[in-house]
Amino acid sequence: MSETRVERKERTRRAILDAALDLCEDSSLVALSLRQVAKEVGIVPTAFYRHFESIEALGLALVDESFVSLRAMLRDVRRGDGAVDGFAGIADSSVRILVDHVHRQRQHFRFIARERAAGPPSVRDAIRHEIELCERELATDLARLPGTEQWSGEDLRVLSNLIVTAMVATAESILAATGRPDVERQLAENARTQLRMVLVGAMRWRSRS
Amino acid sequence: MSETRVERKERTRRAILDAALDLCEDSSLVALSLRQVAKEVGIVPTAFYRHFESIEALGLALVDESFVSLRAMLRDVRRGDGAVDGFAGIADSSVRILVDHVHRQRQHFRFIARERAAGPPSVRDAIRHEIELCERELATDLARLPGTEQWSGEDLRVLSNLIVTAMVATAESILAATGRPDVERQLAENARTQLRMVLVGAMRWRSRS
DNA sequence: GTAGTGGGTGCACAGTCGTTCACTGAATAC
DNA sequence: GTATTCAGTGAACGACTGTGCACCCACTAC
Secondary structure (H helix, E strand, C coil), rough: CCCHHHHHHHHHHHHHHHHHHHHCCCHHHCCCCCCCHHHHHCCCCCCCCCCCCCCCHHHHHHHHHHHHHHHHHHHHHHHCCCCCCCCCHHHHHHHHHHHHHHHCHHHHHHHHHHHHHHHHHHHHHHHHHHHHHHHHHHHHHCCCCCCCCCCCCCHHHHHHHHHHHHHHHHHHHHHHCCCCCCHHHHHHHHHHHHHHCCCCCCCCCCCCC | CHHHHHHHHHHHHHHHHHHHHHHHHHHHHHHHHCCCCCHHHHCHHHHHHHCCCCCCHHHHHHHHHHHHHHHHHHHHHHHCCCCCCCCHHHHHHHHHHHHHHHHHHHHHHHHHHHHHHHHHHHHHHHHHHHHHHHHHHHHHHHHCCCCCCCCCHHHHHHHHHHHHHHHHHHHHHHCCCCCCCHHHHHHHHHHHHHHHHHHHHHHHCCCCC
């Protein structure tokens, strides 16, 4: 039991992160109080400081954690499990994976969607930065797609940004539609169509020389 | 001076709306207190209730007001002032108008972007509903574009959703880049490219029979 | 001219907020 | 076996929260 001390600390830390994720589910980090979190966790308010120096610092930790989930999704998309060949196949597989991950990591995706626009400035910046990294990753993937050989790096980034934006929006819609499976199905179908439209458009695109 | 009484009331109401818009600029409605607003306006907290029954009701009023701005923008886009013919011309003119309106109605656009994801549930719903109406409007506009004659209504809605999503994202980026004109210019340029890409793709699209 | 309306006031209430400080006691290091 | 470290405690602080109530008085309707 040599690790018991640090284990306990880690357990409390996790409990704080989970409680915060729960409590700001339908408001925001900026409306989250240290005391609420402490009560939810079952510790005294001052004990919070043993783990985070402020709610904002907690928020940054949640950003890190949430993007681990999001990157896991990107990895799956890249692997393209069960993808049929062609743009339609890529679109179908990608959207399926997106929907799946959004359901399994509801709170993380919801957290990102919310705090991206409403969090404390430092949290907003951190999220913006992470999303930019995702766009860069996607851009290098797109460069491997047939038909993009002569694209400029700039155009690849712009297309990537468009796709990420559309998929973030899809994730948000799905989160808002939780509990209405028919609406969800329709949203997924729409996302598939959008992705195909964009890829079809991309196929016809030529970067300005 | 027969109107002085109602005029005064309206003036205070406006002051409350403006103060709220100011105060939640870098947090959110859910973190806005009635007392802050009252202090900013220069009235006693209880006087707030003469105008709104809660912060949430205030939020719904701000949604209405903000979408007046947004609809004014859509009207301008539809009018297409100074648009050259062709998709590139439409894209250029539309993005120019978007950037212009975002600057002129900074707070309204920022409010929508923020509360759409982080506001009280009723406010989120109201915004979602308004955006859906905008998408419908845009869909009927798109139906008048050459090349979309045989599109299904469903596909028009999906394309419209994609465009609105991309433009909302552009607006958010521009708001986040305030004070860095070079970044802003780049964002506008990217938005133009995205819009062209989407329209080029749309031209090649055929709805499934 | 008089009665009434209603926006704004001032006080009070019971809570909650973040943060301080001195503390306890069990797991740790040596 | 003893000394130390440190996650968690509990009371206390001054400030802020939403809301209820009685009140005032300029403007309004008649």
